[in-house]
Amino acid sequence: MPVARRLEDVALELFATQGFDETTVDELAVAGGVGRRTFFRYFPTKLDVVLGELDDGLAALAAVLRDEPGDDPVVAARAAFLAVNHYADAELPALRRRLGLIEDVPELAARATVRYRDWEQTLATDAAGRWGTDPASLRAQVFGRAVVASMRAVFSAWHGRPEADAAALGALVEEAFDALARGFSSP
Amino acid sequence: MPVARRLEDVALELFATQGFDETTVDELAVAGGVGRRTFFRYFPTKLDVVLGELDDGLAALAAVLRDEPGDDPVVAARAAFLAVNHYADAELPALRRRLGLIEDVPELAARATVRYRDWEQTLATDAAGRWGTDPASLRAQVFGRAVVASMRAVFSAWHGRPEADAAALGALVEEAFDALARGFSSP
DNA sequence: CGCTAAGCGGCACTCGGTGCCACCACCAGA
DNA sequence: TCTGGTGGTGGCACCGAGTGCCGCTTAGCG
Known part of the structure; x- marks a missing residue:
């Protein structure tokens, strides 16, 4: 098992049992069998042990979005999110642990939203392309x-339902996009 | 001038000239004429010097929202945001400085979104009340x-247009809520 | 066998943030 | 006037995250 993977495992384990703030980088390094200095070579910050995978998701989203046809950004974005968030059952427990940490540790939630900025711009640019408008236009940005x-609401809701499976996640994504498509003034 | 206000002023000044990360708390304390320890009595973190006012805004939003009649949450929320974000011309430069910092210092953007969680829940609860549904329902949360x-998009857009005034801010709020009301599938 | 290059990790340092405690001013009451 | 709180202040020591530097090991290669 590669070093980064092992560090990630022991870190999530320690975070789950002791708490994020109560676990020092020294402990993570020791538990992973490396020096403290080496830990920081694999992860720029302690936060990134938890958030590492988000960037891969962005790349996947951008790729799917690029190949998606049609001129309705809602349809395209929905398809892209359904494709990207297709988890195998075996991955769900790890996903739950990550989401739980991101929910309860404010610092992690904060850092996660910084990562989401790129997602937002990717989606805005895609929408602008389909609408034929400027990506900097308010409508595209709001979109x-x-x-x-x-999607944050979806993950939060899914995480709040302990028995929800991968299919439930898809259903929530559908529901959220329906609301966005129809707007909030219609009943 | 009270200590907190003075610290805020010199801090924003130093952040604007030297940059946020390049300014240490020691410098802020010296510039404000207090000890480092005292600085932390007025502001729990360095970030809070910039973000301090957001909480007042939340209280104001909740108050306006509570008194707003009608059963359309979009209408109520729009009215509430227009009321809360009614700035005098003299306040605009300070607002711009703050927004600029929040925009380009990732750590500040991150912390700001944590504050926004309360806003999100306030709005979700209000919408659920008007719809007669559960505040934890996906639709209310998504809303x-x-x-x-x-609103973040609105402030970002407003900040990006250097000549925009208070009226322009209101117009952007209107436009954003129109999009939310009508949904994104309609042209 | 010797050389080099890359990963590793110890060490010392900076900075944000906290707990503790001494100091000072102000104000009460005797 | 003296005395005893009391709240604001800030020095000091400490912790943990993160970084630069540098010496060490080890693997690969001529």
Whole structure:
């Protein structure tokens, strides 16, 4: 098992049992069998042990979005999110642990939203392309940010339902995009 | 001038000239004429010097929202945001400085979004009340988060237009809420 | 076998943030 | 006037995250 992977495992384990703030980088390094200095070579900050995978998701999203046809950004974004968030059952427990940490540790939630900025801009640019408008236009920006915010709501809701499976996640994504498509003034 | 106010002033000044990360708390304390320890009595973190006022805004929002009649949450939220974000011309330069910092210092952007969580829940609860549904329902949660995300887009857009005044801010708020009300699938 | 290059990790340092405690001013009451 | 709180202050020591530097080991290669 590669060093980074092992560090990630022991870190999530320690965070789950002791808490994030109560676990020092020294402990993580010792538990992972490396020096403290080496830990920081694999992860720029302690936060990144938890958030590491988000960037891969962005790359995947951008790729799917690029190949998605049609001129309705909502349809395209929905398809992209359904494709990207297709988890195998075996991955769900780890996903739950990560989401739990991101929910309860404010510092992690904060850092996560910084990562989401790129998602927002990717979505805004895609929408602008389909609408034939400027990516910097307010409508495109509102779209990008609202979509990401909705996905946060989806993950939060999914995490709040302990028995929800991968299919339930998809259903929530559908529901969220329906709301975005129809707007909030219609009943 | 009270100590907190003075610290805030010199801090924003130093941040603007030297940069946020390049300014240490020691410098802020010296510039404000207090000890480092005293600085932390007025502001729990360095970030809070910039973000301090957000909490007042939340209280104001909640108050306006509570008194707002009608059963359309979009209408109520729009009215509330227009009321809360009514700035005098003299306040605009300070607002711009703050927004600029929040925009380009990732750590500040991150911390700001944590504050926004309360706004999101306030809006979700209000919407659920008007709809007669559960505040934890996905639709209410998506609404609350989408609204806050849209307001971030509004402030970002306003900050990006150097000549925009207070009226322009109101117009952007209107435009963003129109998008949310009508949804993103309609042209 | 010797050389080099890359990963590793110890060490010392900076900075944000906290707990503790001494100091000072101000104000009460005797 | 003296005395005894009391709240604001800030020095001091400490912790943990993160960084630069540098010496060490080890693997690969001529």
